[in-house]
Amino acid sequence: MPLLEVKNLRKSFRMKNSLGRTSGQLIAVNDVSLNVKQGETLGLVGESGCGKSTTGKLILQLLHPDAGQVFFAGEELTGLSPKQMRPYRRRMQMIFQDPFSSLNPRMTIGEILREPLQIHRLAPARQLRERVVDLLERVGLSAEHELRYPHEFSGGQRQRVGIARALAVEPQLIIADEPVSALDLSVQAQILNLLQKFQREQGLSYIFIAHDLAVIEHVSDRIAVMYLGKIVELTNAQELYKNPRHPYTEALLNAVPTPDPGHPRPAALKGEIPSPIDPPTGCYFHPRCPYAETICRQQEPLLENISEDHCVACHFVSRVGRYLFKK
Numbered sequence: 001m002p003l004l005e006v007k008n009l010r011k012s013f014r015m016k017n018s019l020g021r022t023s024g025q026l027i028a029v030n031d032v033s034l035n036v037k038q039g040e041t042l043g044l045v046g047e048s049g050c051g052k053s054t055t056g057k058l059i060l061q062l063l064h065p066d067a068g069q070v071f072f073a074g075e076e077l078t079g080l081s082p083k084q085m086r087p088y089r090r091r092m093q094m095i096f097q098d099p100f101s102s103l104n105p106r107m108t109i110g111e112i113l114r115e116p117l118q119i120h121r122l123a124p125a126r127q128l129r130e131r132v133v134d135l136l137e138r139v140g141l142s143a144e145h146e147l148r149y150p151h152e153f154s155g156g157q158r159q160r161v162g163i164a165r166a167l168a169v170e171p172q173l174i175i176a177d178e179p180v181s182a183l184d185l186s187v188q189a190q191i192l193n194l195l196q197k198f199q200r201e202q203g204l205s206y207i208f209i210a211h212d213l214a215v216i217e218h219v220s221d222r223i224a225v226m227y228l229g230k231i232v233e234l235t236n237a238q239e240l241y242k243n244p245r246h247p248y249t250e251a252l253l254n255a256v257p258t259p260d261p262g263h264p265r266p267a268a269l270k271g272e273i274p275s276p277i278d279p280p281t282g283c284y285f286h287p288r289c290p291y292a293e294t295i296c297r298q299q300e301p302l303l304e305n306i307s308e309d310h311c312v313a314c315h316f317v318s319r320v321g322r323y324l325f326k327k
Contacts, residue, residue: 001074002035003205004173009033009058009068011051015277024277028054030229032068033303036173039199041206043220043237045213045252047273051229052209053097056175059207060092061085072173090120093166097178099158103150109136109161110146116168135164139194156187160194167198175207180215192219213256217241222309225249228276228284231303235310245312245320247289283315291316 009032017023029051036042044052057063061077070077096102113132117123123131133143139160166174180188210216223240225233233246244250251269271288274280280287286296295315303313
């Protein structure tokens with residue numbers, strides 16, 4: 001049984017005009033299904049605005065879905081009250097994209113790390129400082145940082161504090177929402193190595209949300225590719241990079257920079273991502289797809305297995321790869 005199972009998750013938001021009247025409906029997440037095993041990292045990748053972060057918040061019940069189900073360790077979370085969710089808050093944590101806005105600027109680092117320990121009653125008062133210092137040292141900081149405020153740290157140090165806060169309650173699943181996108185490359189590598197170290201030591205499961213395919217390849221066991229609120233391809237990381245079977249995945253891989261200036265590159269993906277308020281008919285990707293035909297404009301493809309561990313939503317799976325220049 002998987003640690004996390006998501007079935008047919010859907011979330012939309014009402015859009016209002018300048019007069020405050022409803023002017024449309026933005027479909028952020030559309031029929032998303034996935035699962036995560038114990039000790040596994042599932043990468044969730046796609047362009048900005050495709051619904052990745054919303055999916056993470058729906059899983060944690062920070063947002064309530066319009067439809068669908070979320071199961072954690074076999075127990076359904078959808079529909080639970082805040083009080084009923086509290087035991088699961090300890091077992092499921094989140095690392096946010098912006099390490100500054102996710103930390104209370106009026107609290108010291110020590111207070112930030114003590115708060116979850118106190119809420120979940122994980123340590124007596126006399127042991128709180130010892131636990132806080134241990135958390136700081138585990139993420140590469142020191143006891144002297146306990147009395148400082150978030151604004152006194154660099155971006156990488158603040159993200160380490162965010163990781164320490166997530167680890168404080170000893171969770172089983174962590175959703176990392178683009179945790180390194182705002183950091184320098186050298187700091188990115190340190191944070192990624194830190195996350196992988198804790199996964200090995202504690203058997204953690206991750207959902208790693210990012211738009212950087214190089215980062216996703218480095219950390220993921222399996223990868224789900226999202227486009228306009230839908231998962232269009234899902235398989236193991238090695239298979240995805242070696243044999244992409246959806247045109248959008250192919251386009252993302254072609255967009256990854258290469259260090260060889262003489263390496264041939266195909267034409268860039270044309271057009272902008274369509275508006276989720278007024279998505280295209282049929283396949284959402286067809287206005288930008290080099291393989292699109294009439295059926296793509298008329299009929300939405302289903303996410304189906306093309307092999308034992310490879311799901312794709314495309315009418316012309318066998319054609320994909322024509323424009324992919326492999327290194």
